[in-house]
């Protein structure tokens with residue numbers, strides 16, 4: 001690709017570079033030609049010395065420490081909430097902006113929670129940290145955004161079908177190893193998920209809270225409210241793990257303030273940034289993980305007037321949660337920082 005040699009470039013670090021999301025971050029930075037000057041790949045001590053390809057070169061993985069962020073402009077964190085809590089303060093004190101994929105800071109009122117297609121202006125409110133939303137919330141809201149702008153959505157009832165890579169590399173290995181054990185007649189091992197995931201579905205993601213919903217389900221309510229700046233919207237979610245490698249899907253019913261026709265929903269979605277409509281029942285065309293994996297856009301189909309509720313529409317959504325639910329959204333936030341000249345390097 002031909003590159004503008006005069007463009008400003010930035011030092012980027014990825015904490016969690018060897019993980020399911022981290023690997024995608026490296027790929028997305030390269031594919032979107034993000035203006036990277038130096039890329040630093042950080043992980044735990046067990047990954048020291050591993051090499052990962054970026055722009056035709058191999059980069060050695062280094063151990064994440066509190067001193068890792070000198071001269072770094074943007075730190076993409078994807079190593080879990082406890083690692084974010086331990087290391088992000090040092091990254092921020094070093095003068096860089098941290099974009100965090102974990103849940104550590106999402107509910108902090110001083111930390112913006114951003115989906116660039118929805119609330120890009122919120123990046124300006126940062127105090128050193130910007131959070132990336134929970135993967136299921138990011139995919140659902142990217143699709144529903146244009147409908148919400150047309151007529152406020154008041155209630156959402158959603159059941160998710162979340163893939164094993166949502167639980168990281170170990171989630172993928174557990175599904176593959178269980179399938180292998182079952183086909184070879186060996187005993188299956190269960191460690192990452194609460195039950196066998198091969199040939200099963202598990203209606204349980206994250207820990208249960210006092211109201212009977214899980215934390216993953218409550219994230220869909222709290223994060224939807226924060227991103228849309230709308231405390232009146234309600235979300236009732238049931239989050240389910242399914243034996244799919246990548247891509248989260250969901251069955252969504254939403255109730256709008258004013259009546260909305262299916263024709264209007266189709267018109268809005270066909271013109272929505274980051275959304276692809278795949279809605280032709282006559283051709284059995286609807287989104288599925290096998291066709292959505294690796295795609296940047298989120299997909300919507302099975303769009304119909306809901307027959308149980310007034311002013312309601314039901315649909316099916318699929319999105320690659322390692323991309324729009326994580327790596328892509330994080331890189332899009334970094335692109336907003338560059339576009340709006342928010343980074344320290346832009347002022348010195």
Ligand SMILES: NC(=O)c1ccc[n+]([C@@H]2O[C@H](COP(=O)([O-])OP(=O)(O)OC[C@H]3O[C@@H](n4cnc5c(N)ncnc54)[C@H](OP(=O)(O)O)[C@@H]3O)[C@@H](O)[C@H]2O)c1
Pocket residue numbers: 015016017018019020021022042043044045046047064077078079080081083101102103133134135165166167168169170321322325326
């Ligand atoms: N997977 C998804 O779909 C998804 C979507 C949205 C958000 N997220 C969030 O993104 C984060 C990472 O998820 P993932 O799925 O990529 O997990 P993963 O595959 O398990 O990868 C975890 C990464 O964190 C690194 N790490 C773990 N402990 C560390 C430590 N003490 N110091 C430095 N690095 C450490 C690991 O390095 P080693 O390889 O050296 O162990 C690895 O690079 C989590 O917070 C998750 O909630 C994930």
